[in-house]
Amino acid sequence: MQTSRARLFKEYKEVQREKGADPDIQLVCDDSNIFKWTALIKGPSETPFEGGVFQLAFAIPEQYPLQPPQVRFLTKIFHPNVHFKTGEICLDILKNAWSPAWTLQSVCRAIIALMAHPEPDSPLNCDSGNLLRSGDVRGYQSMARMYTRLAAMPKKG
Amino acid sequence: MLLLGESAGMVSDSVANASPLPSVPISKDFAKKKRANRSAKLKQCKLDARREQWLSQVKKKGGKEVWEGCHGQRNESYCSMGNANVTRVADAEHYGSFNQESDSGFRSNSPVRFNSAAGKHESGSNYGGSSTSCSSSAGYCSGSITEEEDGNDDCLDDWEAVADALAANENHETPPFDPPPEEKSIGRSQSCGVIPNDSERSTSESLRTGSKFALVNSRAWRPDDAFRPQSLPNLSKQHRFPNSNRCHGDGGVPWFCPGVLPAPTSCPICYEELDLTDSSFLPCFCGFRLCLFCHKRILEEDSRCPGCRRPYKQDPVKAEGSLQGGLGTTC
Numbered sequence: 263m264q265t266s267r268a269r270l271f272k273e274y275k276e277v278q279r280e281k282g283a284d285p286d287i288q289l290v291c292d293d294s295n296i297f298k299w300t301a302l303i304k305g306p307s308e309t310p311f312e313g314g315v316f317q318l319a320f321a322i323p324e325q326y327p328l329q330p331p332q333v334r335f336l337t338k339i340f341h342p343n344v345h346f347k348t349g350e351i352c353l354d355i356l357k358n359a360w361s362p363a364w365t366l367q368s369v370c371r372a373i374i375a376l377m378a379h380p381e382p383d384s385p386l387n388c389d390s391g392n393l394l395r396s397g398d399v400r401g402y403q404s405m406a407r408m409y410t411r412l413a414a415m416p417k418k419g
Numbered sequence: 420m421l422l423l424g425e426s427a428g429m430v431s432d433s434v435a436n437a438s439p440l441p442s443v444p445i446s447k448d449f450a451k452k453k454r455a456n457r458s459a460k461l462k463q464c465k466l467d468a469r470r471e472q473w474l475s476q477v478k479k480k481g482g483k484e485v486w487e488g489c490h491g492q493r494n495e496s497y498c499s500m501g502n503a504n505v506t507r508v509a510d511a512e513h514y515g516s517f518n519q520e521s522d523s524g525f526r527s528n529s530p531v532r533f534n535s536a537a538g539k540h541e542s543g544s545n546y547g548g549s550s551t552s553c554s555s556s557a558g559y560c561s562g563s564i565t566e567e568e569d570g571n572d573d574c575l576d577d578w579e580a581v582a583d584a585l586a587a588n589e590n591h592e593t594p595p596f597d598p599p600p601e602e603k604s605i606g607r608s609q610s611c612g613v614i615p616n617d618s619e620r621s622t623s624e625s626l627r628t629g630s631k632f633a634l635v636n637s638r639a640w641r642p643d644d645a646f647r648p649q650s651l652p653n654l655s656k657q658h659r660f661p662n663s664n665r666c667h668g669d670g671g672v673p674w675f676c677p678g679v680l681p682a683p684t685s686c687p688i689c690y691e692e693l694d695l696t697d698s699s700f701l702p703c704f705c706g707f708r709l710c711l712f713c714h715k716r717i718l719e720e721d722s723r724c725p726g727c728r729r730p731y732k733q734d735p736v737k738a739e740g741s742l743q744g745g746l747g748t749t750c
Contacts, residue, residue, distance in 0.1 A: 265689055265716070272690035327688055328720045362688045362717065363707070363725035 266326040270296045273365055287370045297322040300336070301370050305414065306378040310406035311339070314414025318373065319349075320366060330360035333369060338413035340406040342380045342391035351376070352386045686710035688717075688725060702731060 274296070277289045285304070292298035299320035305311025317336040323329040333356055335349035343352040355364060355372055364372075385391025393402040685692050686709050697710040707726025709717075714731075717723070722731050 268691075269689055325720075328716060359728065361723075361725040361728055362713070 266322065266324050267296060269327055270322065273367070276365075277367065284367070284371070286374060287367060289366055289370065297324070297326075299331075299366060301366070303370055303374055305410060306374055309378050310403045311341075311377050311410050311414065314410040315416075316377075316414050318370065320369075322366075327362040327364070330356045330364075331366060331369060332356075333373065338409055339377075340387065340390055340402075340409040341377060342382045342385040342387050342394060343376060345386040346389075350386060352381075352384055683708060686713055688713035703727060703729065705729070 270291075274291050277291075286306075287304075288302040290300050290302075292300070299322065301318040301320065303316050303318060305314040305316060314337075316339060319334055319336050321332040323331070333351055333353075335344050335351065337349075338346070339349075340346065344350070345352075351373065353372060353376055355361070356369070380390070380394060382391040382394035390402060390405065393399075393405065683693065686697065687707075688709050689712065691710060691712075693708070693710055698708065700711060700714070701708060702714050703724035703726060705724055705727035707724055709725065717725065718731060723729060724731055
């Protein structure tokens, strides 16, 4: 408990100090609870998510950093490894491959990398995974782009 | 496992024999009278003495070879020697004087002699079979046993006198130690025995001499013995433990670093500053450094290195071994 709090404070300071160092990631701590964070990440370029801004919710366990943070998408996203309804993310570093050396910032970077490189063989979104596994890259990209426009882009006008 | 059991047996033997031994009178006549009803105990004592001699030789010869030998072999043989070490009495250079003196003091004592000879052979073969050290040292030792058979079989009093003489020669150097701490330090010497640097070697040397004195103390002197040096302390646990602790600590930490990563100034896990101890602590051969607190917490959890996700080696000896292997493959 004490360790995780101290570590999160340090991470918070780090985030404040390096604000703008990574323009794709914006990490914000909850005002009243250091164990709740939200992040805004930009969809990587040359992917169907380009131009979208996706919101992530971090719930950090008290055993952090020995236990990984629980991360899910608050923004709807059409991606094989993200549950379409709950936003749950299937990513090994958030489960058994977690290492205490990772930070919230590096988790965000890993999620951006996952958006650019989906893993259709362990899908949480079966429709999306099946499109990719059947080789319908165009179908996948158009679906993903559509949901990016619908959910992750500010409404025009 | 067999060795462990035997060494435990030896310890209990030495404990059991500690009481009859001091009552052995210096005069030979009295000893002869008593011999009939104490032949069993005497036999046991002699078995112990035989083992000690034998083991001291193993230690001397086998140890020297094995330091230069391959890693695994050194480890095994050293461990077995460390186990057997519990009741060892003298190094090889003292062994010669041991033989001479005991020859001079011998009397004929045939029944016990036969018994002890048979028992001794049995124990000797036991050791040869159970110890995993190289067969050459085992062969050497069985040879030495048959050599010393002619002269050395005879009686316990001689052994005691020799032990006294030995102790008189050596007690000016080091105070003796009690058997219980000695056992512990031997266990530690096994764990650190695989590290072939000089400090470790000197430490194990001191452990050896320590164990020798431990035996001398536990057997050769009675509390009211006139020859017992006045300066000998009764307890020397404090004397022993710092040594063995240091040895253990050194064994756990591979001080030589593969030089993969520069030392960070703060722990990457808790972001606290690394102090001097932390920054010289390298628990994994991937070079990932962290503070001792976080390392301990990780050991309690999934026990994998945060840098490479490979499991930490809990046992220092094993960690050392895999460290060597890792160096071989990565560098």
